[in-house]
Amino acid sequence: MTQDAKTAQGKNLDLLYSLHDKPGFLPSVFAALQHVLASLVGVITPTLIVGGALGLGEHVPYLISMALMVSGVGTFIQCRRVGPIGAGMLCLQGTSFAFLTAVLSAGFIVKSRGGTPEDILATIFGVSFCAAFIEIFLSRFVHKLQKVITPVVTGTIIILIGIPLIKVAMTDIGGGFGALNTDSFGSLDNLLLAGIVLVSVILLNRSRNPMIRLAAVVIGLALGMLAAFLMGRLDFSHIASLPLISIPVPFKFGFQFDLAAFIPLAILFCVSAMETTGDLTANSTISREPVKGPVYINRIRGGVLGDGVNSMIAAVFNSMPSTTFSQNNGVIALTGVASRFVGIYIAAILFIMGLFPIIGGVLQTMPKPVLGGATLIMFGTVAVAGIRVLSQANLDRRNMMIIAISVGMGIGVSAVPNVLQALPDTVENILKSPVAMGAITAILLSLILPEGPAEEEEADVKADEQAGEGKKKLGEVG
Structure with a gap:
């Protein structure tokens, strides 16, 4: 055995499957399910929040289906690497919280003009499609972008993403935007439901079992849904009217552009490029791959390009901008599975889930306080992530x-x-x-x-x- 081979073997001793290994069917499915469990809430929650805040009602199940399907396609592109597009690593792609503030602002701009839900969605997806080209362009020289988008700028922006969203979470805890001017807003029932989820997530997050910690938000939401069922707060009557299968339709709601909505999204795509660079660097480190040199630079460029292309695809098929999920790096470290071929199984699971609108229909029945109890922690974590970035400056x-x-x-x-x-x-x-x-x-x-x-x-x-x-x-x- 050559010295290089010995070195490579030593570097991967703590990995069950390294980047280019091909695990069998059962190990692949098990690892893929763990990634899906860790990311599912992140994929669907932005759509639930936007749907509730902007009054999109009947469209929410379809939008959730599209979010899942697009996440599956994006994950496949990132892991498989299609030409120059994709990092070629085990990267899960999903709807990003980073764009949520700007997307809500765009929606409220249209709504304030008397726009219909279809007008709101046409503007959100039209602007997102155009703004995605910013990240596609930046991917060619993303390593030089740090001269302008410094840690001080990035940390500040991330804080400003998280703090306004905390207001959204607190509104949901009170009963949601639809209940703001009613007597039910802030009722004891609402606070109780939110408290059950909040306390559950906190306690589960303190568990010594790493899998329980990864699934803390999912379990917390499930317990909140159970409590809501026992309180008679769940209504599944609308599910019977949902179609059996969701069919992706390009720009189903139309295509509209608004400059005021475009600028904030364009800025966030610049920040997203830097965040993806950090996530891919962490992924390379955990996967025992180079973090400098031509191979590394090529992966970063491909990954950021993948983010931009996947966000463009997301807009075409009626979903919000997407990005590489950082929490899945923790799953790689936990399982010791860094094989990019597992990403194909993740992509298949997400895409198949997206085919069935009943999943979105069930999630739409989730009472706002249940969702708010979980998102309060998640959005607070976003703000804390910004503080962490600033602490390194x-x-x-x-x-x-x-x-x-x-x-x-x-x-x-x-x-x-x-x-x-x-x-x-x-x-x-x-x-x-x-x-x-x-x-x-x-x-x-x-x-x-x-x-x-x-x-x-x-x-x-x-x-x-x-x-x-x-x-x-x-x-x-x-």
Whole structure:
């Protein structure tokens, strides 16, 4: 055995199946089901939230079916790698929470003009289709994008994605947007249902069993649904009217474009490219694959291109933008299965689930407080992820100022949208999005306020201090 072969064998000792291995049918199905379980809530929840907040009602089961089917197709492309498209690794593709704030803003813009649910969906998918080309373009030089989309900008944007969504989760806990002006909003029954889910997810997340932790949200929602059934809060009467099979129809609701809705989504596709780069790097590390060099760069470009192409496909077939899921890296580490061929089984399971609208119909019956109890944790986690990104940046005076102003502007327009009412309608609609306002502010300040000698010297001192503390902690551990 050559030295290179010995090295490769040593690197993969903790993997049952490495990237190019082909597990048998049963191991593949078992590993695929674990990935689906870990990602299912993430795939369907954005559609449930958008459907409830924008009053899309009868269209929700079909939209959930499309989300599942598109996630299956996207996963296949990422894992199989079609030409230059796809990372060629075990990457699960799904509907992204990152775009949820912008999608809701787009929907409310159309709704405020008196648009029908079909108009809302036509605009959301039309704008998403156009914005996906931003990520497709950026995939060719994504490794250079870090000069503009810095950790300070990325962390700020992620925080501004999470915080407004917490308001959506709290509204669902109270009973949903449809109950806002009724006496039932905030009733004890609603709070009880949300509390059951919230407490269940917290307790399950503290389990020592890693599979229980991965399935905590799914189990919590199931317990919430059971409690709702016992309280007489579930109504399955509409399921009988659903078709047996969902048929994908390109741009089923039409195609419309709105510049005010496009700008926030375009910005988020830039951020999504950076997030996907991080997720694919983590995936490469766990899969014991290179994290530098031409092979790595080629995978990153293919993966980001896959995100853009899959989001374009999603828009064509009536689903929201998608991205590579980071939680599935944890499943790879847990199972020791990094084989990209397992992705084909994941894709098949998701696609088959999407064929049956009854799945979406059952999920649509979920009371809003049950959904809110789970999404409160999920959206809070999004905001915390932004804080984590910022903690890895050099928080000198310049960067602290950028973060403070950008977060302040983003949350400010979310809390007091009327402050922009004197601006032209298109500009107002763009800047009313907390993500757009915060992102534009952070990027402009990063370009206008270059790092000076004082900041660089302070950064060097801080780096030396952190290195010294790290060595000290290592010494203590030793």
